[in-house]
């Protein structure tokens with residue numbers, strides 16, 4: 264099963280439907296199944312990478328876990344507590360232990376506050392410490408994320424994209440959380456700054472024992488940071504397992520297609536394996552296997568019969584009628 | 596990359612694009628400094644660099660489409676032997692589209708949202724090819740079919756916002772190639788796309804290049820894409836070219852410390868992940884350039900001389916040049 268002994272986070276049957284379009288207008292309201300029955304665990308100190316193409320439901324999953332949007336169905340258990348049944352006050356207290364960092368470090372920082380004010384704001388909001396201890400905490404946080412104390416007086420627009428992302432990480436760390444949801448946290452950064460930020464995230468995980476849900480569309484970055492990886496397609500997890508299993512011998516045809524689509528500076532070849540077509544609209548997902556419209560090996564059963572996530576011999580789980588455990592030592 | 600093209604000789608025809616000492620300034624700010632390269636028909640040049648390095652400005656200067664206030668100078672700027680630095684605005688107008696096409700990262704900024712994609716492609720065809728209204732519509736349908744849009748007879752009457760990002764980029768390519776230009780400038784054409792769609796678009800561009808034998812300038816910050824797609828690569832940093840070589844050489848034997856460091860910064864897709872060799876510091880602002888080598892403040896090989904002397908781009912091997920003092924006879928004190 265999806266089970267990890269003693270998980271910090273446990274997600275079961277999570278589902279989110281959005282209704283779009285105006286009610287009562289001429290346009291029909293559309294029902295978008297953004298997240299469709301997903302389940303996974305993250306162990307203490309573990310990093311789960313969540314990959315998939317845009318619109319497949321990664322961000323919605325991250326927000327559901329923090330209860331920034333209310334799920335349509337399913338359960339989220341954080342450190343033994345079922346968070347969906349928590350009353351608002353207790354949810355607020357629990358939120359100190361789960362934090363999120365977004366892609367756009369500009370959009371999520373108030374331009375009129377200094378870096379120092381931004382970093383201690385969560386402490387102020389949650390009434391943690393006094394001005395003296397907050398000042399000490401600020402120095403510690405700046406130091407942890409590789410910023411200098413003189414930068415505390417700066418405004419976000421005076422900093423580079425990488426520095427702003429450090430500010431966001433420091434802010435997220437202020438309340439000493441156990442779980443960080445990182446939603447495309449390094450995706451907008453230039454490669455040299457992205458490498459610095461990934462190193463920082465690795466150090467923080469080691470030094471503070473943090474647990475990450477690392478959301479990204481960049482397979483190289485996910486490979487670099489994750490212990491386990493979940494691959495999403497049209498709101499569902501199609502494959503989940505240990506990093507090595509997923510990257511060295513992907514079992515789902517979609518995982519294989521994703522990995523084959525990435526050109527690598529070290530491979531340097533001049534041809535591109537592709538799968539055909541676009542991702543179908545989540546307002547009108549195909550019947551049967553969601554991937555069958557693009558799948559190179561689909562059979563008749565795939566068009567009618569939705570596959571369920573099942574475990575293969577090596578422990579990974581995959582949702583495909585035809586997937587088999589790859590022979591030991593095989594690679595794509 | 597292996598190629599049947601011979602290196603230019605004295606008797607060879609002029610290259611498709613011949614650029615020497617291309618510079619761009621806005622007021623007193625020099626944002627592009629002495630960029631030089633040649634491009635042969637059917638060849639692909641990759642331009643790589645971090646944000647703000649001057650990739651887009653190079654492309655816009657070539658098309659003579661710089662934003663207001665931008666001043667371009669060059670000792671040579673020729674398209675198939677024709678000087679485009681001194682060309683009149685009306686001549687440039689007809690060159691753009693007919694002889695050189697351009698595609699951008701976000702097709703929505705280049706497509707008109709209130710016209711159907713068919714109207715936009717047909718309009719380009721009429722302007723440059725002197726064909727009738729009916730004929731231009733037929734050509735637009737054919738062009739959409741060629742770039743892999745299913746049922747083009749129907750999709751031609753769609754508006755751009757009814758299409759996915761990948762479809763819109765196909766439309767942009769159809770529009771850029773309707774007159775079969777000799778030169779295609781592609782500025783981050785796949786950056787906004789998902790990887791499976793990116794692979795489709797790159798595949799399509801390779802096919803079209805084989806068919807029309809056009810030269811391509813391919814701008815990207817993604818080293819993986821560039822290594823797979825291009826023949827030659829130019830590495831830019833703060834408005835300057837730091838290294839230029841065949842794609843194969845750049846990625847297997849980089850000679851500039853910046854190129855080496857960039858390659859070491861990319862997380863790998865296989866093997867056991869190790870700590871990344873991140874480049875320290877950040878790119879300095881373009882109005883506050885280091886006096887010597889522009890990369891010196893971040894370079895692991897920096898010597899005192901690097902802080903005062905600016906290295907020139909010099910040959911460091913066959914068809915390979917780099918701008919670093921490491922590659923000269925200079926004896927380090």
Ligand SMILES: Nc1ncnc2c1ncn2[C@@H]1O[C@H](COP(=O)(O)OP(=O)(O)OP(=O)(O)O)[C@@H](O)[C@H]1O
Pocket residue numbers: 621626644645646647648649650651652653662663816881
């Ligand atoms: N209209 C303008 N006026 C003055 N400077 C400009 C203007 N447009 C761009 N610049 C500057 O020119 C430099 C090069 O910009 P350019 O857009 O070519 O970068 P780029 O390499 O394409 O970066 P990116 O990867 O972010 O697209 C930057 O320092 C930028 O700030």
Ligand SMILES: Nc1ncnc2c1ncn2[C@@H]1O[C@H](COP(=O)(O)OP(=O)(O)O)[C@@H](O)[C@H]1O
Pocket residue numbers: 281282283295296297315316317318319320321322323324545
């Ligand atoms: N607030 C919302 N209202 C309606 N639809 C939404 C909303 N948020 C996300 N969606 C839709 O849900 C799907 C999943 O989106 P998202 O979780 O943002 O995907 P990802 O992060 O993987 O790109 C998409 O089709 C998106 O358009």
Ligand code: SF4
Pocket residue numbers: 515516517552553554555556558559560561562565570582583584585586
């Ligand atoms: S279930 Fe069928 S369509 Fe779906 S991925 Fe497997 S083979 Fe392809």
Ligand SMILES: [Mg+2]
Pocket residue numbers: 321322323447
């Ligand atoms: Mg997202």
Ligand SMILES: [Mg+2]
Pocket residue numbers: 650651652782
């Ligand atoms: Mg650009």
